[in-house]
Amino acid sequence: MTADEFALAATTNDLTREPKARENADLIEFRMDSAEEPIEQLRNYDGELPILATNRSRWFGGEAADRGRLDQLMAAAEFDAVERVDVELETARGMEWVLNEFREQGVELVISFHEFEETPDQATLDAIIAECDRYGDIAKVATYANDRSDCLRVLTAIDTATRNGIRAAGIAMGELGSHTRIIGPLYGSKLGYAPLESDTSDYAPGQVSLYRLDSLIEMIRESGKSTRLLRELDEEYPTQQEVTQTE
Template identity: 45%
Template sequence: MDDIEYDMVGTTDDLRDEPLAREHADYVEFRMDGATAPVDQLTEYDGELPLIVSNRPEWAGGAASESNRLEELLAAASSDAVAMVKIDLETIRTEAWLADELRENEVDVIVAYYDFEQTPEKSELQELILECDEYGDVSKVSVFAEEREDALLLLDCLNAASQSGVRVSGVSLGELGQHTRVIGVFYGSELCFAPIQLDTEAKYGEIELAQLANLLETTVHGGDHVELID
């Protein structure tokens, strides 16, 4: 299954965690909204892994203040260590200029849609993925699975988008969608996000980075002891 390609992203609000991610991750997502002195952390960062920065407001599951979160993102994008910036769809809808200004720093833009309560109908989710793609370089969707069929719907939408040439990433949140964090790569999800350290109980089915990397290695490549039938 060598045609399946994906990158691992370890998420954290403390860049001192970066060495713990090196064995498994291709990127570190720096959650600025949860960080202490985020600008200072970026300035002092000398790690090996390139960064994805995000600064999520409350409606996107974060805690960033509206007064300066976009300014902080723009400042972060100018750092040589930053390869991508993640911004929520609701913001980019009203601040369409932001994507172009971010790209002036030669970073890719991930536009993300979040729904922590449900999974939209299939046609709506497909439109949301395309809208994220319209503004950004990668579309990311995270939607809550109320029933098993919601996870199937998410995977179907990822597959359709990927097959049409959209760079896409996505997960089905919650216990019923947890498996999509592992098998989503088979349907085109190209970025796999996981906390570097999961210090508290997983709220939405998160899997710690090292564990997810091992699960993906075994599932996609067979690991050291498993042969998958093509």
């Protein structure tokens, strides 16, 4: 897995489930904030997939308490299996010194921005990605799609960032944004996230299960913008008009 390649992360809070993800995932996003004894899990981990450690606070859609959250993430970075850690843009802004400590552990920094109600305008979104890139190695944005234009802005931002030499990842959350998880790699997105089939209700809205997402991305790689692919996406992920009509 090189710096320019797309990597699909299987999201889980239970590292014993790693074998179920090996066939479809390139790494594990370990959600420490919802895991039981996360450091002990890391200590006992003998899986094959590298780990992206995430310890999201309640402020950013997770379950971790603020006290000790970064200390726990730092402890995770000491394990050889942990190759990347996720740090929120807001945290990077306020505690830039901690980023140097992570780098001393030899891990890559995914600097992430989340907006759970809307998608910023294009200029703002581009600026956010550029700022994430300034602090870290991969700039990740996840925003909420209220209409199809929100999805287009996310994809445009990822495409622009990629053309500018930024390693970026982006998704539009919500049912309307589900297809951005599938076609994001076509626009240069470097990271994708998907839970195992039984965990789809536990994470962000609009999630696609790991096996399904891997299959659809592989279909894109093989057939590009074929009529068959577009028809399947249209059938599985409704347009805004169709969603409105069924509400």
